[in-house]
Amino acid sequence: MTTDQRDLPAPTRAPFAVAAQGARRAAALCIHGFTGTPFEVRPLADALAPLGVSSVGLLLPGHGTEPAELARTRWQDWQQAALAAWDALPSDVPRLIVGCSMGALLALRIAVLRHDVAAAVLLAPALCLFRDGELAARASSAGLWRLKPYATKEQAGGDIADPAARAANLTYPVIPLRALAELAALQRLVRAQLAHVATPLCVFHGAQDHTIPPAASDEIVAGVRSPTVEYHRLRDSFHVIGVDVDRARIAAMTTAFVARTLGWNG
Numbered sequence: 001m002t003t004d005q006r007d008l009p010a011p012t013r014a015p016f017a018v019a020a021q022g023a024r025r026a027a028a029l030c031i032h033g034f035t036g037t038p039f040e041v042r043p044l045a046d047a048l049a050p051l052g053v054s055s056v057g058l059l060l061p062g063h064g065t066e067p068a069e070l071a072r073t074r075w076q077d078w079q080q081a082a083l084a085a086w087d088a089l090p091s092d093v094p095r096l097i098v099g100c101s102m103g104a105l106l107a108l109r110i111a112v113l114r115h116d117v118a119a120a121v122l123l124a125p126a127l128c129l130f131r132d133g134e135l136a137a138r139a140s141s142a143g144l145w146r147l148k149p150y151a152t153k154e155q156a157g158g159d160i161a162d163p164a165a166r167a168a169n170l171t172y173p174v175i176p177l178r179a180l181a182e183l184a185a186l187q188r189l190v191r192a193q194l195a196h197v198a199t200p201l202c203v204f205h206g207a208q209d210h211t212i213p214p215a216a217s218d219e220i221v222a223g224v225r226s227p228t229v230e231y232h233r234l235r236d237s238f239h240v241i242g243v244d245v246d247r248a249r250i251a252a253m254t255t256a257f258v259a260r261t262l263g264w265n266g
Contacts, residue, residue, distance in 0.1 A: 025052030033101030206237030
């Protein structure tokens with residue numbers, strides 16, 4: 001467990017590109033979560049660079065500006081942006097995906113729609129919500145957002161145990177309920193297609209997650225037909241697990257998984 005702020009990326013809403021250290025052996029697309037920014041997935045891009053993996057972290061439509069813009073987006077906008085970023089990766093090396101929360105759902109969609117995904121790393125995949133969140137999503141899908149456009153988050157900076165990471169996380173302070181209904185639609189689609197996922201997976205979930213129950217990861221692990229599935233439930237982390245207290249462990253286990261999956265261990 002770590003709370004050392006020195007290993008955190010700089011707070012930013014901007015997309016990123018991390019070059020491989022030495023010869024490029026693979027490329028990775030890193031996708032942040034609902035209301036978040038590329039900051040959430042930057043530590044894994046930095047950890048993969050010494051292996052020879054170049055990474056890009058996109059900023060999804062509606063994110064990194066103001067909540068009203070997110071309220072105007074649809075799940076198809078997020079999927080289109082993720083697919084475009086995937087298709088733009090170098091095609092002469094194996095390609096990987098890292099996804100956090102909703103970004104993990106988009107990673108699973110890419111694994112279904114594209115058949116060249118060498119491996120995927122899922123951080124607290126947002127396949128379902130806790131009861132209060134599920135009720136809010138159903139009400140939003142029924143049109144509640146017209147009466148109540150936004151719900152205030154319980155904690156500024158998001159669901160993160162590490163105070164330094166939480167302070168650095170430039171997430172929206174509110175949830176646009178119209179966009180929450182779009183997330184629910186994406187959840188339903190991904191759940192219906194889990195059996196079509198055949199990509200090697202490494203799944204992480206924080207045992208103290210207050211946003212997405214670990215049962216979401218359990219369902220994914222049980223539902224895919226991937227030849228390799230690693231699942232790590234980490235005792236101390238909350239939801240935004242890639243930058244939380246177990247981030248160093250996650251980075252180490254991710255690089256080990258990628259090396260094994262791509263046959264780089266000797």
